[in-house]
Amino acid sequence: MATTTHTHPNYMGIFWVLLVLTVVEVGLTFLGLPKMLLGSLLVILAVWKAALVAMYFMHLKFERRTLAMIAIVPFILCLFLILMLLPDLRPA
Amino acid sequence: MSEAAAAHPGVEPAESPLTPDSWGKLGMWNFLAGDAMSFGGLIVGYGILRYSSSSWPPPSEVLGINLTALMTLLLIISSVTMVLALAAVQSGDKPRFKKFMAFTILGGALFLGCQAYEWTHLIHETLPHYKLSFSSHLFATTFFVLTGFHGLHVTGGVIYNTVVLTLVSKGRWGANHVEIAGLYWHFVDLVWILIFTFVYLL
Secondary structure, eight states: OGGGGOOOOOHHHHHHHHHHHHHHHHHHTTTTOOHHHHHHHHHHHHHHHHHHIIIIISOGGGSOHHHHHHHHHHHHHHHHHHHHHGGGOOOO | OHHHHHHSTTOOOSSOOOOHHHHHHHHHHHHHHHHHHHHHHHHHHHHHHHHTOSOOOOHHHHHOSHHHHHHHHHHHHHHHHHHHHHHHHHTTOHHHHHHHHHHHHHHHHHHHHHHHHHHHHIIIIIHHHTTOOTTTOHHHHHHHHHHHHHHHHHHHHHHHHHHHHHHHHHTSSOHHHHHHHHHHHHHHHHHHHHHIIIIIIO
């Protein structure tokens, strides 16, 4: 069948990247960076890690487009959720 | 289907039609999209409550991140053993599948053990020290609701993976079921990566 040529992605390689990113995340919190900078860096790293898990472990990168469309919906809805709640936000 | 194909002999379908293999995956992805909204709602709610609270103790100080970093590592490792188990069962290597699937289940169980230890420690020592409790401060409320909801998912995943290990070993289920269970398990890992950042590190 057509699937015989399908090779698995380099799972161990992804694991090492995830491990290094986690160590970097934890390390960053000890550096005493400005709050905004630290927050942005941590969010970027977390999204990066989550994307790696979805792309390679959940095979989204190699799947038909339909599944990726399903996966992206909750993120768009969460973005709306945040935007809709912003006008009500009052820092205490 | 065959009639339609006969009516348009030159037209190839843009995507292959649903097969018994792919509709299980489609179902799991639909479930995960809904589940992601549950977690999304909880995490966004957490962010908004935290932003509008007058006092919020520094999480890294109260919660500590050493144990949680270890828990993150456990889930990442069990995600890797899950994909290795899938690769093994796809190439027909049952003993290798059983070994890696058992490691995956063990990783999930160890994670739950760490969380049980963490919660006990927080409830009996750390939170009283900071004069926080589930009913007195949103810090504790949001923490227990978020990590508890995730912990329930891990519990479900450990049970699910155990069922998959048993039935695939007996030969009643195939590689397709391992792939679908894998989707759920990696999702639980993915959510923890986000919780680790938003609840513990930030």
